[in-house]
Amino acid sequence: MRAVLRSERARLTALYGTLLLLAGGGLVALVNVLLRKGLYSRISWAVTTVMPGGVPAEGTGDPVPGQKVFEPAQKLPPGTAPTPEQIEQWRVTRNLSTAAARAALHELTLVSLIALALFAVLSAWLAWWMAGRVLRPVAVITETARRLSGANLHERIALQAPPGELKRLADTFDGMLDRMEDLVGAQRRFAANAAHELRTPLAVQRAAAEIGLAGEPEPAKVARIRERLIAVADSSEHLVESLLLLAVSEEGLESARPVDLAALAEAELSAAEAAEADAAGLSVVRDLAPLTVSGDGTLLGHLVRNLLANAVRHNRAGGRLRVSTSADGLLTVSNTGPLIDPEEVPGLLEPFRRRAERRHTAGEGAGLGLSIVASIARAHAAHLQAEANPSPDGGLTIRVRFPAEPRA
Template sequence: MRATIRTRLTLAFGGLFLVAVTLVLFAANRMVERAFDGSVNVWSEESQDRHAPPGIKVPSEFDTERVVRAVRADVLSSQWQITLVSIAVMGVMAFGLCWWLSGRALRPVHRITGTARRLSLSNLDERINMKGPRDELKELADTFDAMLDRLARSAADQRRFVANASHELRTPLAVQRAAIEIGLADASPERVAAMRAELLRSTERSERLIDGLLALAQGERGPRMRTPVDLAAAVRRAVEQHATPGISIDLDLRPVTIAGDEVLFTRLVDNLVQNAVRHNHPGGRVTVRVAPRAGLVISNTGPLVDPGRVDELFQPFRRLHPDRTGSGEGAGLGLSIVAAIAAAHDAAVTATANPDGGLTVHVSLPGTAAAP
């Protein structure tokens, strides 16, 4: 049978206490024995020079020593008996008190264990909420409660993400189904061509959504290995790829090299530049700045954004403005992928709504200054 930690604590502390008491009592008895031996020798020497008073019979030296040794034997025998009884009584008391104290000390642990047994992914609302002094067990319970808070938020985010992903995937599938059913009802060349174009657009949207989901999962997993990444070069490539007539792009690039996954960080820069260009208006402007202390700062013009809801843009499938849907060109995962990749690289991403419209996104890299 496996001994519980309460039993092991009782045996350990009770045994140590019993051994310590036994050693002390045995040492005290030995000291008493030596004291008696010294007294007997002194008494024997003094008895040789003792003069008897008139009318009193003084026992011989042999009789005196015999009496003293008898008294010594009786006293020591009684003392050893009392010592053994004391050791037995103190042993029982020590193990009993250790059993009781260990039970009280482990009571919070049993409470934590009971709470953990009752929890599941569908029931993460219960907390320990331990009261008492700030000791190790209180810190353990608070850490467990904080872990449950993170798990509850993660489970809620996961359920919301699955629901949103299912909704986003259902839309192109519904379009494809309708195009096939309606298009095949009248199989004229014109209807077939229109159905083909609609199916291609729906398939491309599904591909972008799946690609975004894979990028989000890869960004949350983090870089497998870190290599030097030229941030300014990644920005130039993204600007060349997403340059659009009617949108002016101003660059202020200084040499900045970071350690990270080149593919992931290139995807981060690409998403930010693409969003800045896509969610803009004709004749708008995009400003990109890269500096050693400032990190990466991208600002654009565009529709007005509620400052109180800017943080929602970093959540998957969250769109705050009809113009930010991109007319079906995006999957609503751009900034959530940016946030996941940045977190995997120990960077921080913040966004601020511009007073005249658009956003300013700041990627604060490790070692750079905080967002202004």
């Protein structure tokens, strides 16, 4: 039996068929019980309401000669004893009623059992058909999942069905495939870009060593090549550290504690002013309201530092840098700079995405700053929004809204 009921369709067929058969059997049993209680009395009443006699019934007129007419049975007056003819007539009526009731019940039982057998066969077929109809979307989902691979993640179920649990399941599966396709695509792009970014400095180092140091180069040339190799090594080290930081932030938070984000932003902003902002002639605007969030202080420091570094690096001479925090959990960093097409903004949050081709010059970023910011924001359940500033200011405005802290 277990071997037969290995499929969900067989189990549903057994369940539906059993329920329909029980319903039909219960209906037949109920009809028989009700008829057994009242069938004899109804037949007896029908038989005894007309009795053979020679007196015409009231309103029937004269009887046809030689033909007996029937009249309703009547109760005897109180104190009157029935005659032998009446007793015999009552006995005949009772026997006739009993025989008619038994025959009717026998015929009803036989017909009911035959009908129940036919109903059982029909119920099994209907249950099998219904189970197939119900499980058809599940079969479509299963076949799609079995067929999926890295090469055809673009396929979707797109179930055409009325709203219901299976429709929601299919739509949820399609949504999961959308996220998987985006994730796999992002991982492929990340791997390809990371390999390219790491291969380029290695090629530069190899060329400098093989070509620049070939033969007996002059000391000045050796010094220049040495500086070049050190710069390339520093760039590679920064890239590796950024990749590690991105990987760490993608893993989420191991622990969280209250962090004064306003004080953290003030410290990072002061360091940025001392290092780069003053040299670029930028005007810095602070609006740091008290803001405490729950998270990892080191990761949040990298988030603020990358935002400020991006705002300074992609600013213009004599431009403006604005940093603000608000008590409702919002951190905002805005800068002036080149005009950016709003359609390009979402791509800037992906790893190794730049508005211009990388030249591997001093001070050039690896294209991971904003993607690290986005990853750290996700780890802290924060919502990051980036939008291009309109002309004439240009640049970007990035807002990071942290979840509200529960009140004590």
